[in-house]
Amino acid sequence: MKTVSSPLLVLKSLSKSWREFQIRDVNLEVRRGEYFVVMGPTGAGKTLLLQLIAGIHYPDSGKIILDDVDVTYLPPERRSIGYVPQNYALFPHMSVKDNIGYGLKIRGYPKDEIERRVRELSSKLRIDHLLERRVSSLSGGEQQRVALARALIIEPKILLLDEPLSALDPETREEIRDYLKEIRRMLGFTAVHVTHDFIEAVDLGDRMAAMFNGEILQVGEPMEIIMNPRNELVASFTGAKNLFKGEVVARRGELAEIDLGGVRVYAATRRSGKVMVAIRPENIIILLEKARISARNILEGVIEEISEKPPYISLKIDAGLPFTVYLTRNALEDLNLRVGKRVYLAFKVSAVSVF
Amino acid sequence: MDLEVLNALLTTFTAAAMAALSALIFGTPLAYVLARKDFAFKNLLESLMNVPLAIPHSVAGILVLLAYHSRSSIGEILSRIGIMVEDSFWGIVLAMLFVSAPIFISSARSGFSMVDETFEHVARTLGAGHFKTFFTVTLPLAFRSIISGIIVTWARAVSEVGALLIVAPYPKSIALLVIERFEAFGLSAAIPITALLLLIGVVVVLTLNYISMR
Numbered sequence: 001m002k003t004v005s006s007p008l009l010v011l012k013s014l015s016k017s018w019r020e021f022q023i024r025d026v027n028l029e030v031r032r033g034e035y036f037v038v039m040g041p042t043g044a045g046k047t048l049l050l051q052l053i054a055g056i057h058y059p060d061s062g063k064i065i066l067d068d069v070d071v072t073y074l075p076p077e078r079r080s081i082g083y084v085p086q087n088y089a090l091f092p093h094m095s096v097k098d099n100i101g102y103g104l105k106i107r108g109y110p111k112d113e114i115e116r117r118v119r120e121l122s123s124k125l126r127i128d129h130l131l132e133r134r135v136s137s138l139s140g141g142e143q144q145r146v147a148l149a150r151a152l153i154i155e156p157k158i159l160l161l162d163e164p165l166s167a168l169d170p171e172t173r174e175e176i177r178d179y180l181k182e183i184r185r186m187l188g189f190t191a192v193h194v195t196h197d198f199i200e201a202v203d204l205g206d207r208m209a210a211m212f213n214g215e216i217l218q219v220g221e222p223m224e225i226i227m228n229p230r231n232e233l234v235a236s237f238t239g240a241k242n243l244f245k246g247e248v249v250a251r252r253g254e255l256a257e258i259d260l261g262g263v264r265v266y267a268a269t270r271r272s273g274k275v276m277v278a279i280r281p282e283n284i285i286i287l288l289e290k291a292r293i294s295a296r297n298i299l300e301g302v303i304e305e306i307s308e309k310p311p312y313i314s315l316k317i318d319a320g321l322p323f324t325v326y327l328t329r330n331a332l333e334d335l336n337l338r339v340g341k342r343v344y345l346a347f348k349v350s351a352v353s354v355f
Numbered sequence: 356m357d358l359e360v361l362n363a364l365l366t367t368f369t370a371a372a373m374a375a376l377s378a379l380i381f382g383t384p385l386a387y388v389l390a391r392k393d394f395a396f397k398n399l400l401e402s403l404m405n406v407p408l409a410i411p412h413s414v415a416g417i418l419v420l421l422a423y424h425s426r427s428s429i430g431e432i433l434s435r436i437g438i439m440v441e442d443s444f445w446g447i448v449l450a451m452l453f454v455s456a457p458i459f460i461s462s463a464r465s466g467f468s469m470v471d472e473t474f475e476h477v478a479r480t481l482g483a484g485h486f487k488t489f490f491t492v493t494l495p496l497a498f499r500s501i502i503s504g505i506i507v508t509w510a511r512a513v514s515e516v517g518a519l520l521i522v523a524p525y526p527k528s529i530a531l532l533v534i535e536r537f538e539a540f541g542l543s544a545a546i547p548i549t550a551l552l553l554l555i556g557v558v559v560v561l562t563l564n565y566i567s568m569r
Contacts, residue, residue, distance in 0.1 A: 150477075
């Protein structure tokens with residue numbers, strides 16, 4: 001029974017142990033047309049998860065339902081999946097054109113139709129000028145596009161992208177993110193994209209799952225997870241630098257006053273007792289004077305270290321607790337900040353994640 | 356050139372080609388499995404496969420004879436389909452195969468190991484089954500190792516002496532002819548064949564060099 005509303009991909013209690021990697025009881029649903037990001041640190045089992053979906057490995061237990069069909073033990077060639085591995089794996093013994101046309105050739109399409117479809121898709125993906133090139137002559141970004149074309153030409157039910165941006169330099173990364181959004185608008189595919197970078201999750205993902213040690217810890221909209229990590233692990237790898245233990249010592253309605261061991265902050269939470277607090281470094285504003293601003297939390301501190309954290313400048317500030325703050329270079333210069341300077345840290349109640 | 360030399364060359368080269376071809380046909384799947392799969396006693400199997408390289412070739416010849424002589428069980432089956440091992444062309448092929456196949460298998464195995472499995476994974480997702488993946492992706496990418504493996508295997512088979520002395524002194528193979536000429540007529544009589552074989556050896560080595568440079 002096929003319904004439009006049923007999820008395209010369902011993982012049911014999926015478990016697998018392979019070499020040093022593990023997938024533990026993963027349950028996940030990817031909706032039709034959705035761009036789904038799986039985010040986790042290196043070694044979390046993200047690649048293994050994709051390979052289970054692709055059929056490169058079979059799970060030890062659990063089920064994989066793709067388009068309402070149980071594909072758990074189907075070989076990869078019978079799943080209709082587009083797979084772009086981390087190193088792209090373009091076939092080095094073929095031209096760009098033959099790489100893209102491979103899936104059609106294997107299916108026995110006539111030569112002229114392969115040629116026509118390769119040209120059509122290549123022009124949509126703006127890589128038609130690369131068709132006659134050798135794979136070894138392509139830049140990272142070009143390889144990425146060719147690998148996408150090769151996966152998309154078979155019109156797969158789902159596109160699997162393994163850290164598609166990690167091998168690229170930062171400028172190309174942003175370009176490829178925009179490119180992915182654009183071709184998605186154009187072709188309307190469903191994708192599962194794994195990454196360790198929360199910027200990709202926020203920028204590209206309709207929804208995301210946070211994965212750690214083979215387990216899915218949290219599923220939701222990327223901003224929701226980044227801003228409200230459900231536990232310490234999620235917060236630690238979604239980029240939350242300022243992670244503290246604390247205790248709710250007073251509250252007025254939703255507004256709780258939390259003691260972090262001498263330093264007190266205000267947060268909007270229903271929790272009480274011992275809690276964890278995370279404040280994202282880019283959500284903290286630096287002030288030179290204790291001005292009247294809307295931010296409820298204002299802490300006094302001394303700058304201990306200033307370092308590059310492209311695209312930001314990272315400040316380490318002792319405010320009773322070690323805080324990390326990200327600023328733009330402009331802000332740093334405008335405020336004339338240097339090591340040893342006394343400053344105020346300001347952040348909103350909503351910038352404080354409590355769990 | 357005298358007819359005896361010509362015949363010996365023909366015998367040796369075709370027998371070596373048969374041995375190399377057999378190594379290709381039977382050794383390629385084995386090499387692929389060794390490169391890709393893990394299984395119990397894999398290390399032991401790989402070590403045992405190299406035993407022919409570690410024993411005197413007269414001993415290798417004795418082993419081939421023991422396994423295939425006409426009164427052994429395998430030899431009896433072979434003789435029923437008209438294949439005799441002792442003093443026959445097929446004996447030469449078998450002896451050559453026994454001493455040279457390990458070279459092919461290890462060359463092909465290392466060739467397959469160097470092919471990133473991810474290429475195969477992608478080919479599979481694009482619709483190619485095991486065989487299509489092997490023939491369109493894995494084999495072309497390991498081609499150089501396979502070809503150089505075949506050449507070295509063939510050359511090793513051509514250069515075999517010890518096992519042939521035991522298994523099949525007749526029909527005469529070229530390496531045995533060199534010995535015979537030397538013993539019967541002295542050094543100068545052996546020079547022409549020696550020069551010829553040396554030349555062939557040089558060509559083989561240069562060919563290998565060319566393949567690995569490409």
